[in-house]
Amino acid sequence: MQKNPKRFWQYINEKAKVKTSIGDLRWQDTNGNEKLAQNDRDKAVALQEFFSSVFTREPHNDFGKLPRRVNDQFKQMSDFNICQEKIEEKLHQMNTAKSPGPDCLHPRVLYETRAVIAYPLYLLYAKS
Numbered sequence: 001m002q003k004n005p006k007r008f009w010q011y012i013n014e015k016a017k018v019k020t021s022i023g024d025l026r027w028q029d030t031n032g033n034e035k036l037a038q039n040d041r042d043k044a045v046a047l048q049e050f051f052s053s054v055f056t057r058e059p060h061n062d063f064g065k066l067p068r069r070v071n072d073q074f075k076q077m078s079d080f081n082i083c084q085e086k087i088e089e090k091l092h093q094m095n096t097a098k099s100p101g102p103d104c105l106h107p108r109v110l111y112e113t114r115a116v117i118a119y120p121l122y123l124l125y126a127k128s
């Protein structure tokens with residue numbers, strides 16, 4: 001008998017797979033009629049109507065006043081210096097094996113272009 005761990009784990013994974021789905025949903029539509037959602041489309045409609053009923057749309061330009069704490073004192077952030085060499089050093093220390101972040105830039109790109117982009121990044125940071 002030949003040992004093949006890959007084949008063994010493939011067999012185990014096939015047998016262990018559990019297929020789950022969303023069960024039937026009882027819900028009331030916007031008119032108050034009780035319904036039973038049994039297929040995927042009806043379930044999607046039921047969930048969409050529920051979430052849209054509890055969603056609150058607020059005006060995008062009205063933030064109101066922020067709550068003030070007792071003895072609230074605003075602390076000033078101390079000045080700090082950013083230099084091009086430090087930016088390039090940080091880019092040099094990047095882990096290129098990581099996946100891209102929310103900006104969709106792969107760390108390898110930042111690492112490989114560090115000498116070129118350090119100065120423009122310095123300008124951006126200095127302006128902000």
